[in-house]
Amino acid sequence: MPVALLALAMSAFGIGTTEFVMMGLLPDVAADLHTSVPTAGYLVSAYALGVVVGAPLLTALGARLPRRRMLVLLMALFTVGNLASAVAPGFGTLAAARFLAGLPHGAFFGVGAVVAARLVEERRGARAVARMFLGLTVANVLGVPVATLLGQHVGWRATFAVVAVIGVVAVAALAALVPVLPAERVGGLRGEAGALRDRHVLLALVTTVFGFAGVFAVYSYLASMMTEVTGVTATTVTFVLALFGVGMTLGALIAGPLTDHALRPTLYGSLAALAAVLLLFPVAVRHEVTALVAVVLLGMVGFATTTPLQMMVMRKARHAPTLASASNQAAFNLANAGGAWVGGVAISAGWGWTSPALVGSALAVTGLAVAAVSGRLDRSAPAGVSDYLPRARPIPSRRG
Template structure:
């Protein structure tokens, strides 16, 4: 794999850390701002809204920029947002700066996926995309636990100061390692938007929203599941979440390799495995050993889907991949919102702390069903293509 992918992975590591470490330092942030923990939760919401808004908006505004310039601009905005957040005087400014830090998230991954694919031969494109996302999954293994520990020992501002430094390292790596990227030929906003006229693009976004929503329905409530159901001490939860992060890393790398060999069959297997594992989690959540093994398996099955869908949607976008590639990140965050909301709904309805796993399994089956329909359309399109006549 090209060394240039390291620059993309560093950027992804910083983005993954800032997105998820907020959950680990939320009590310290709430205390510093003098607000309740539920109110401090708007810092998480603010970032997610930034991702949803920024992915299509910034990609559309920068459609004529070279992709290397786009990557540098997005990582600079990311670094600025995290620096300002570390200096926030109060909750209101904090939410605004978290929104700012979230804006470049999707646009960075959208441009990064296109760049990663362009650096390798066609048969290795999904693998290259998975190498970029490796930074995101490693953030859950290394960045989030260490960032949480730093926030607890030194203060949450130090955590986001370090995140801003990671952003500077990523900028330097992009400058040094990413080869010159000329402006996309015949790039236009109309051309990028035209990709959304393709039904398969919408099927791909729906697969991400519902299929991946199953992961978030479960993992959003995994801490109370581990403590109140499995019986773990709260002090051990960080290690268990790191175990889930290891599973995510393995799943991401495995998904990239399988997608290059047989994308749609691999996607069917991944979604089926995710539904199965989440269903099993309703039983194994009552056992310490069973719960640990299962959240590891959820990480593997769930994050196999990421590089598959990023590659799939770029294939279906034709010659205008940037905007739809960024839209995948909006779909992932929509999946986060839907999964977390439905998981909370069944808990509030008195169905118990393991009920979100049933929701997750159901969402994954829905994602699998949409993938099956998309696969049928693929076969019909292939059958309708004219057979070349020998000369």
């Protein structure tokens, strides 16, 4: 695999760390800024809103930029957002800084996924994309727990300062390791936006929203499920979350080769497996050993859906993949927010702490149904229409 994938994975590690670490720092931030934990929770929403807004907006603005320059600029903006978070004097400015840090998230992964696929031969494209996303999974295994401990013992501002340093290193790595790649020749913004009107692309985005929402319906309340139902101690929850990250890493490693071999069967299989694991989750969490196994399986099958979902969008928007790829990252964040909201509604309705898993299973089945409809439309499409991404011109050996 090209060394440029290491720079993309390093960047993904920084982005994943700053995205999820706020959940563990909410009590510390709330106490320092003299606000409540629920109010501090809006900082999570501010970041997610930045992702949803920034994914299509920044991708569109940079449609004609060379890909390496685009990635460097996006990572530089990410770094500025985290540095601003570290020095924010109050809640309002911190919320604005979190929004700023979230703006490049979706665009970076959208552009990065297309770049990763273009760096390798066509039959290995999904594996390359999965390698980039490994940075995101490793962030959940190592980055988030370590950053949370740092924030709890040194101060939450130190966490964001360290993430900003990671951002600086990532900018340097991107500039040094990613080869010169021209922007896709799709007619600029109009060509990119036109891909989003394709029904196959829209169905792929809807599949992402429903299919992945089931994961966050449970993940958002996993700590409470473990303490209230399984009976583990609060200190063990960090270990449980790390196990979820281990499962995510396994899912990324497995999904890459499978997606390259057979995209749709991998998508169908991962969504069906996700629905099954979520359906059995309420039973599994009642015993500590089975609960830990279930957490690993949930992370594995949940993240196994991300590579085929990303590749499906990119291939359906094959003539203008970048904006569609970034929009899929926005769809993932809508899934995160929607899954958390639906899971919270189920708990508030008195259905119990494990009810989000059953709701999540229904969401995964819905995503599978949408994917099946999309597949049926594919089979009725004219013969000879390729799903694959346009290949880049030969990559020059000179780094420039």
